[in-house]
Amino acid sequence: MSNHVQITSTFxxxxxxxxxKNRRHGLxxxxxxxxxxxxxxxxxxxxxxxNTYPLRVSSHFLYFCGLSIEGATCLIYQNQSYLIxxxxxxxxxxxxxxxxxxxxxYERCLVDRILTNSEQSSLLQSLHISESxxxxxxxxxxxxxxxxxxxxxxxxxxxxxxxxxxHELKRAARISTQAHRLAMQSxxxxxxxxxxxxxLEYVFAQAHGQSAYQSIVTTQGEVLHQRQHTxxxxxGSLLLVDAGAETDTGYASDVTRTWPVSGHFxxxxxDIYQIVLNxxxxxxxxxxxxxxxxxxxxxxxxxxxxGLVDLNILKGHPDNLVEQGVHxxxxxxxxGHLLGLDVHDxxxxxxxAGYAPEYQRSNQFGLAYLRLDRILEKDMALTIExxxxxxxxxxxxxxxxSLAQTYVNFNxxxxxxxxRGIRIEDDLIIQEQAPEVLTKDIPKTIQDIQDLxxxxx
Amino acid sequence: MSNHVQITSTFxxxxxxxxxKNRRHGLxxxxxxxxxxxxxxxxxxxxxxxNTYPLRVSSHFLYFCGLSIEGATCLIYQNQSYLIxxxxxxxxxxxxxxxxxxxxxYERCLVDRILTNSEQSSLLQSLHISESxxxxxxxxxxxxxxxxxxxxxxxxxxxxxxxxxxHELKRAARISTQAHRLAMQSxxxxxxxxxxxxxLEYVFAQAHGQSAYQSIVTTQGEVLHQRQHTxxxxxGSLLLVDAGAETDTGYASDVTRTWPVSGHFxxxxxDIYQIVLNxxxxxxxxxxxxxxxxxxxxxxxxxxxxGLVDLNILKGHPDNLVEQGVHxxxxxxxxGHLLGLDVHDxxxxxxxAGYAPEYQRSNQFGLAYLRLDRILEKDMALTIExxxxxxxxxxxxxxxxSLAQTYVNFNxxxxxxxxRGIRIEDDLIIQEQAPEVLTKDIPKTIQDIQDLxxxxx
Numbered sequence: 001m002s003n004h005v006q007i008t009s010t011f012x013x014x015x016x017x018x019x020x021k022n023r024r025h026g027l028x029x030x031x032x033x034x035x036x037x038x039x040x041x042x043x044x045x046x047x048x049x050x051n052t053y054p055l056r057v058s059s060h061f062l063y064f065c066g067l068s069i070e071g072a073t074c075l076i077y078q079n080q081s082y083l084i085x086x087x088x089x090x091x092x093x094x095x096x097x098x099x100x101x102x103x104x105x106y107e108r109c110l111v112d113r114i115l116t117n118s119e120q121s122s123l124l125q126s127l128h129i130s131e132s133x134x135x136x137x138x139x140x141x142x143x144x145x146x147x148x149x150x151x152x153x154x155x156x157x158x159x160x161x162x163x164x165x166x167h168e169l170k171r172a173a174r175i176s177t178q179a180h181r182l183a184m185q186s187x188x189x190x191x192x193x194x195x196x197x198x199x200l201e202y203v204f205a206q207a208h209g210q211s212a213y214q215s216i217v218t219t220q221g222e223v224l225h226q227r228q229h230t231x232x233x234x235x236g237s238l239l240l241v242d243a244g245a246e247t248d249t250g251y252a253s254d255v256t257r258t259w260p261v262s263g264h265f266x267x268x269x270x271d272i273y274q275i276v277l278n279x280x281x282x283x284x285x286x287x288x289x290x291x292x293x294x295x296x297x298x299x300x301x302x303x304x305x306x307g308l309v310d311l312n313i314l315k316g317h318p319d320n321l322v323e324q325g326v327h328x329x330x331x332x333x334x335x336g337h338l339l340g341l342d343v344h345d346x347x348x349x350x351x352x353a354g355y356a357p358e359y360q361r362s363n364q365f366g367l368a369y370l371r372l373d374r375i376l377e378k379d380m381a382l383t384i385e386x387x388x389x390x391x392x393x394x395x396x397x398x399x400x401x402s403l404a405q406t407y408v409n410f411n412x413x414x415x416x417x418x419x420r421g422i423r424i425e426d427d428l429i430i431q432e433q434a435p436e437v438l439t440k441d442i443p444k445t446i447q448d449i450q451d452l453x454x455x456x457x
Numbered sequence: 458m459s460n461h462v463q464i465t466s467t468f469x470x471x472x473x474x475x476x477x478k479n480r481r482h483g484l485x486x487x488x489x490x491x492x493x494x495x496x497x498x499x500x501x502x503x504x505x506x507x508n509t510y511p512l513r514v515s516s517h518f519l520y521f522c523g524l525s526i527e528g529a530t531c532l533i534y535q536n537q538s539y540l541i542x543x544x545x546x547x548x549x550x551x552x553x554x555x556x557x558x559x560x561x562x563y564e565r566c567l568v569d570r571i572l573t574n575s576e577q578s579s580l581l582q583s584l585h586i587s588e589s590x591x592x593x594x595x596x597x598x599x600x601x602x603x604x605x606x607x608x609x610x611x612x613x614x615x616x617x618x619x620x621x622x623x624h625e626l627k628r629a630a631r632i633s634t635q636a637h638r639l640a641m642q643s644x645x646x647x648x649x650x651x652x653x654x655x656x657l658e659y660v661f662a663q664a665h666g667q668s669a670y671q672s673i674v675t676t677q678g679e680v681l682h683q684r685q686h687t688x689x690x691x692x693g694s695l696l697l698v699d700a701g702a703e704t705d706t707g708y709a710s711d712v713t714r715t716w717p718v719s720g721h722f723x724x725x726x727x728d729i730y731q732i733v734l735n736x737x738x739x740x741x742x743x744x745x746x747x748x749x750x751x752x753x754x755x756x757x758x759x760x761x762x763x764g765l766v767d768l769n770i771l772k773g774h775p776d777n778l779v780e781q782g783v784h785x786x787x788x789x790x791x792x793g794h795l796l797g798l799d800v801h802d803x804x805x806x807x808x809x810a811g812y813a814p815e816y817q818r819s820n821q822f823g824l825a826y827l828r829l830d831r832i833l834e835k836d837m838a839l840t841i842e843x844x845x846x847x848x849x850x851x852x853x854x855x856x857x858x859s860l861a862q863t864y865v866n867f868n869x870x871x872x873x874x875x876x877r878g879i880r881i882e883d884d885l886i887i888q889e890q891a892p893e894v895l896t897k898d899i900p901k902t903i904q905d906i907q908d909l910x911x912x913x914x
């Protein structure tokens with residue numbers, strides 16, 4: 001327990017507060033006279049009310065107020081912002097300690113006025129706002145006539161990351177980097193997937209963070225959302241670790257690495273790993289302003305498919321195979337997604353966030369799971385996460401079975417099916433010349449991974 | 458990262474399944490012809506639907522079915538049980554792997570029939586049960602005429618723990634024991650509360666468990682529900698750690714220890730610590746069948762008060778001081794609570810669980826927070842957790858200020874206020890002669906704690 005990861009934000013509070021104020025101003029400019037009430041929300045109960053999950057206030061509230069206060073709301077109206085605090089029980093400070101002062105709240109978010117919940121009605125009255133005209137964020141109902149306008153306005157602001165967002169995304173990536181590196185280093189002395197999971201949780205917690213999503217730590221990489229991590233670590237297996245930290249300010253990272261339990265990739269594992277790595281590196285290189293994300297996805301499908309054709313697992317021409325969706329037999333998910341305060345940033349807004357207005361989700365198996373289709377712009381943050389999986393049931397999938405029968409060389413496939421699943425995922429911020437890869441210090445080449453796995457710590 | 462805690466259940470699945478069947482039979486005997494639908498529930502979303510908190514199915518479902526299946530329900534009616542599985546998306550096994558088979562489900566809980574959600578209506582029809590006559594558990598509405606009967610029946614069954622429950626409570630306690638011991642051992646090489654918090658999370662996760670509640674790891678022990686753990690560990694401070702594991706079967710433990718960051722208690726810290734320890738050990742000794750829990754609480758208040766009088770912090774006779782509630786200036790909470798699948802077992806049922814029908818909650822400050830008032834019986838599981846706190850605001854509390862002015866020797870108190878808070882908490886199962894203390898292997902005496910803190914690991 002000697003590895004210390006002490007990573008706290010070095011962004012100045014004054015600058016941060018000004019940026020958060022700017023965000024609200026930006027929203028105000030877009031929504032005009034629509035009154036928007038952004039709600040922090042509550043920690044959900046874990047079976048009974050006094051036992052809650054850890055509080056995670058809504059990402060919209062974090063974005064526009066920068067505070068983690070359960071039950072708080074922020075009214076934004078006519079370029080003024082009113083922070084409304086919950087009314088506290090008289091013994092609240094006995095159980096939870098002194099509350100944050102109004103002065104500190106002001107200094108952290110520069111709202112125009114701070115009041116309490118019992119004053120909300122009279123505030124609304126004085127502003128001539130009826131309860132029914134409020135657009136509530138997060139969006140519970142889509143029936144309000146201005147819901148879509150407010151969603152679009154939020155996307156317009158949150159889609160490109162400002163200096164504070166970028167700073168925090170890098171910080172999240174640094175914590176994840178420490179976690180993945182320590183997980184690799186401890187693999188050869190670990191006996192169970194749970195040991196690796198525990199190591200990740202340890203690093204996240206020590207950095208005052210937590211996991212941004214339920215970590216996947218599995219030697220069954222073909223189960224895409226495997227949340228069990230109780231299998232023994234067996235020497236011939238690959239371990240797939242999809243785990244990212246969330247900072248104490250709420251920003252996420254999302255990283256996947258796949259490495260051999262034994263410390264060394266087998267020859268077959270190397271073959272498949274290198275195909276995924278080549279495809280991933282090519283996609284990262286091409287992730288530039290002006291590139292359409294769906295095209296990156298298709299390029300990646302082509303790279304992966306070419307690799308499988310070269311290995312004689314697939315028969316045919318990659319262009320034709322990808323057009324027919326054959327790649328999805330081995331790469332059924334999308335290339336990646338937006339990243340920010342949410343791991344899938346703004347996914348609560350639906351495809352308004354991930355898809356540009358002119359693009360629609362495909363119905364084709366595989367492509368239908370693509371979470372992002374926009375022309376890339378500077379300061380967007382996103383993941384690039386191709387993978388190859390050997391999923392027995394997928395080859396029997398009713399929509400895909402005839403494709404499999406036609407194009408898969410099952411005799412050759414048999415040599416690779418024990419590989420189960422390989423995914424490589426990095427976080428990046430789009431920049432003019434080349435994207436900034438936030439998670440580049442996590443070993444990714446076969447050589448670098450093997451070197452770290454075999455380093456004593 | 459070398460400390461391995463590999464603790465899995467050694468209880469046989471066959472025995473466990475039979476016990477779970479017996480539980481349902483017991484409930485059936487009590488509820489007669491009332492149809493009860495016990496719901497597993499769903500993992501709540503963490504800001505958006507695809508990102509959930511870890512699934513924790515309802516304790517009632519765990520108790521009566523022993524399975525962790527999101528969205529499942531169990532109908533209990535006329536001593537028959539029908540397990541109703543959610544209808545799965547056609548691609549569910551692609552994302553989550555093959556589902557648990559009906560055969561395995563049957564072997565684990567011995568229900569009479571297994572069906573899917575789409576068959577529920579026809580099942581109810583065939584049994585002549587209308588939707589509106591179902592009592593839904595967990596209880597969303599108290600309006601159903603049979604709600605109270607069903608609550609009472611559940612309490613009657615869950616209040617005394619069967620062999621499987623006891624086995625799992627002990628297992629939870631063992632994981633907590635490992636966690637607290639490692640936390641103590643790592644304190645002198647740690648710099649921040651977060652390091653200790655991370656160590657606890659590590660041990661819980663490694664044992665395939667998790668924290669049963671949000672761990673309290675604080676050098677501000679006077680803040681009773683302090684959930685921040687970001688303060689540096691300073692040599693003169695006491696660290697209060699209230700943290701317990703939950704097993705992968707859902708059973709909880711709940712343990713508190715308080716220890717000096719430096720490895721050695723100061724003289725003043727020893728004085729207060731010993732008062733709490735004496736009171737706690739006395740309460741444990743007296744926790745026998747036939748004892749009323751409220752009397753244990755009052756006895757403990759008297760012990761603590763006597764200690765404070767002996768130290769000249771309080772003036773007056775302990776009997777009189779406790780009667781007036783003066784002890785609550787330094788011990789504002791209750792002595793403990795039921796323990797089981799919930800940390801506060803069955804607290805979702807309200808005081809029907811914690812309070813015997815003939816007892817009522819007091820309105821007196823302090824006593825009002827007592828969560829348990831029953832005559833103790835063999836096989837009940839509960840916590841004993843007295844503490845002493847020096848809470849500046851409590852001495853200024855409107856209900857207590859005049860008591861404080863009359864009975865507190867503020868000059869003497871000044872020597873102790875830096876102690877902030879000390880709590881000692883163990884888990885026990887009531888037995889005929891003496892309770893079984895599940896957490897007895899966590900150092901508790903001043904000597905034992907200092908010894909472990911100063912052991913190199």
